[in-house]
Amino acid sequence: MHTFTRWTVLLSMCAGAFCADVPPPLKIQQSQLANGLKIVLAEDRSRPVANLQVWYHVGSKDEKTGRTGFAHLFEHMMFRGSANVGPEEHMRLVREAGGNVNAYTNFDMTVYWETFPSNYLERMLWLEADRLASLDVSEANFKKEREVVKEERRLRYENPPYGTLVEHVLKNTFTTYPYKHSPIGSMEDLNSATIADVKAFHDLYYVPNNATLVLVGDFDAKEALALIEKQFAKIPKGKPIPRVTAVEPAQTAGREVTVKDKKAPLDAVVTAYHLPPMGHPDSYALDIASSILSSGQSSRLYKRLVYEEQSALGAQGQSLFLEGPSIFFGFAIANQGKNIKEIATSLEFTFNEMGEKAVLDEELTKAKNQSIAGFITGREGVQSKADFLGRCAVLLGDPQRYNSELAKYQAVTAADIQRVVKKYLAKSNQTKVFIAPDTGAAKPEAK
Template sequence: MKQVSLLPAMIFFVVANAWSQEGRIKFIEYDLDNGLHVILHQDNTVPIVNVSVLYHVGSKNEPPGRTGFAHFFEHLMFEGSENIGRGEYMKIIERAGGQLNANTSQDRTFYFETMPSNQLELALYMESERMLHAKIDSAGIATQKEVVKEEKRLRIDNQPYMSFQEKMFAAAYKGTAYEWIPIGSFEDIDAATEQDFVDFYRTFYVPNNATLVVAGDIDMEQAKDWIAKYFSEIPRGSKEIPRPAITAPDLGGEVRETVFDNIQLPAVMYGYRMPPKGTPDYYALQILTTLLAGGESSRFNKKLVDEEELAAVMFAFPYALEDGGLFIAIGLA
């Protein structure tokens, strides 16, 4: 029997393990006394810093009859604060060379600024302002109601195929807080009072319901000092934060619906209820997405588009959520 040296294999293992360790993102995390969770990552490669705040509130936290609140607040929080004039929030960040945006899901609302690293203190100040005393008044509410309505018309109502989100979640999660999508309804937003919005803000936009992440060209100790300066005095929320339980209902079999819409190509869309985000099966579905629909050599494309010519194009993606979600496959014929 030929003798085989294990040395090359051992060297490869050691080097590969070192590469793996080197590739891990190093960070520190801690909590302020008011409950704000902080995550810091230092990367001095380029003079850029990203500041983001995630509030653990999404459309699933909305009671029936108040759908769209979480997404509405995504817009309302740019109105300004006691110390930032109305309509000035974006201008201040952009004048400092930064970019900013926000988005809302069923589970969370996320805000971020990407800034030159010498503007880190400004970004932290701006985020602390809207956490401490955002401008919630009738003028801002009226303005953002029209903005949100126009967004719904543009992105949902008048966008080909986009009704599928509302219909899929309404069928797959009927009777739960995942039944509606974040955009909500015009009727619920119009029916809300100013006090409804104030109550929502005081319940969910509190430090003990938020995670602050600072990543990029930072000095760790200086970042900690500024975070303490701007966030430590914000009082902890005094209201109980509702956490609705999502239990997927028994569908009793496959649910089908035929939708007649103003489209040029017919589409077939499948939604499969999936495990929660962060579980082992969630990561398996990420890999499955690449296998099924990741490029021209993917299974869907080779079989359904090239070989059988049943579809002009195929998509697949996991719409992953904290308490489940949908694995969605779409084919346009």
């Protein structure tokens, strides 16, 4: 399984601020079954392949306090078998057809996908419908996958240096909104979860009226709709889906916290800022500003802290745009013997500078090229098309935005960037998290 990652950027595809061979608009068809299942189709007859995705509009933000990690747990549980498919048989049947299969979980959604030769479309629809209708949520499967998730948490979060850094950032940046915890969940919550809790979560969120089926590739739309109705129409509609109503209050003063990390060899700092949700008019300029500030070794942050001052071993950042309130963060690891507070000041200065002075033309051109190239590479294959189409349909609320997002990046100006940086990357909107090596005795790890 894998978590969502940013598109790969191919700068070589763009020669200037605009690309000559921007692909034509995607022809998108929408439908909905009586049970609430939303359907988004886009034909691409260039190759005899297709990508099927089922997006469940449930992520870690929908989990109750004390019951974290459930959305990610079901990313694993969904491969443990259903009424007509045995454990791990779903994967075998896809791969026997020459296809690939996987899933990923985010704060806002859980996605299951298959890429396959298009003549196997009905098999793939049958597999997805069978586990939607009759997933085997047994205690044995739950306990087995819980141990898998706990081991994943140990390997990815608790054992690596700075592995829990993002969790500390989320916990201290968000005060009320349920992005406070990461999708992996806590060890304590996983240990205390019961089969009754897990079944209740499944029965509420894994229903047709909380799902969007996205299909891109080599098929006839009319025939595909008939097959979808054949496989999914009889699955009963679920209860109305409760949506998150929490509101993250505006931050009015900077916050600072220091946490100990027994695995961290050197001091580190993260400076985080609240941003508006994905799709907000300011999000496009903020995303480009993030690229200029912190993306790669040519970014302002890396050049200042690593090359010029030589105070940091590494420095990077990212804008994390979500369905709800979002964040930007910059991160630096101190060089041996360097003062982490001074590094934090320099990091903050780098951000403030962009709010005071317009970005250079070459910086803006490069960052816009990265965004444009990302859109182009994101439209090359059926899977990448379906990924973005699903994101537009589920998180932005309209699959037709697939065809209009690129223009919003192209329209960003240097003045836009200066304005949004000054507005959002302000000290009053800032949370600093210092990571300090813990030289004390290690505490026993939760089992």
